[in-house]
Amino acid sequence: MAIAALAMDAIHLTLLIQPLHTFRHQKQIGSAHELPWSKRFAWASQLCSSPRGVGWDHQVKNLLEHSASSRQEFVRSHLINAAKHILCFNIALFYMRHEPAYQSAAAFASQPFVPRLLNCGAFLVLQYCMGAAVYSLIVALIVSCTSSEPSSWPEMCGKWEDAYTIRRFWGRTWHQFYRRFLTPFGQKMTSFLGYKRGTSGSSYTQLYTAFFISSITHLGGDVVVNSSRLGISCPFFIYQALAITFEDVVIAAARRAGVKETKGTRIVGYAWVICWFIVTGTSWTTALIIAELEGGGKVIPSNFLGV
Structure with a gap:
């Protein structure tokens, strides 16, 4: 999925627009296309590593809210958030390990709708909680160990x-x-x-x-x-x-x-x-x-x- 998304973003940045003229970092002084090659490379690296456009002014409006909390409060809240999601991940995992339907394709396909709904829900909870926990842990590490500001790290969704x-689900909550x-x-x-x-x-x-x-x-x-x-x-x-x-x-x-x-x-x-x-x-x-x-x-x- 990550490789596929990078490929689509690469097509977007190389064939659909002119990034040097379309994007502007909020701390940027002057035009990006006038920067020396080395600084332009660093500028492009920052752009590619910010798929949600946090800290950038461009044609796609950023709908994510920035945190106004202090550095310590921010790190603490994300560590707590990671712990909650790790707990939910393992609850879903415990359920899945004790559910016979996950043992074969035939067993999963033959379930009535309600049990299948619960089993699909457990699978989705597992996937979401894993991503949310990893995101919170990475953010907590970066903000606590570097000069990166909490405002650069809005919630994942x-x-x-x-x-x-x-x-609104796809436009404001999920597809960020x-x-x-x-x-x-x-x-x-x-x-x-x-x-x-x-x-x-x-x-x-x-x-x-x-x-x-x-x-x-x-x-x-x-x-x-x-x-x-x-x-x-x-x-x-x-x-x-x-x-x-x-x-x-x-x-x-x-x-x-x-x-x-x-x-x-x-x-x-x-x-x-x-x-x-x-x-x-x-x-x-x-x-x-x-x-x-x-x-x-x-x-x-x-x-x-x-x-």
Whole structure:
């Protein structure tokens, strides 16, 4: 996945835009293309190592909040956060090790929906907690041992409370590491098709292009899971664009009918998002787990940090 994302970002930075003119570091003085070669190389290295655009001014708005806490409070909070996620990781791991469905592809595929939902949930919790714990530990180490400021390290994802529509889930909460290269792909496709900026054609071209490119990026994960099942993740991401289109139609109709956004409508939105991912997320995760079991992969990893 990391290699696939780097490849997409490389295409974005070399073929779709002119980085020296598009990006500007917030501490940068003067234009990047006027820097000597050695400093330009360092500038480019910093740009490539910041996929979320933290500390940079560019065309993709950064939606992540920066921490205002002191260095010690920041490190302590991230160590506590890492400990919580390590605990959840090992709880999910304990459950998976004692669940017979993970022993074979046939056993996992033959489960009723509710047990399969729980088993897919445990797998997703395991994956998320591992990434969140590693991120928190790395951030705590860097901020405590270097001069890097806490403001350079926002949370790994956006706010979960912002995800009361599927569009907001992907745009504000989850897709933060891919936003920088997904947006330019969509903009280029819009320009190629001749849609004017701000039109529905432009908006939905960018939407479907972004999810198509995201699905291509996830081929990297498919290869690792089971190379004979390449493309198994693609339908899930295309479904998200279709759901957002449907969601936009419903929201537009509700607004024309005089419905305003309230706490009640947000609750309905949260229920919709949860139900949607229960259906599509369970289907996608089931396919991944079965593919990995069929390919002889290791669905159940070792304990995290030996806990």
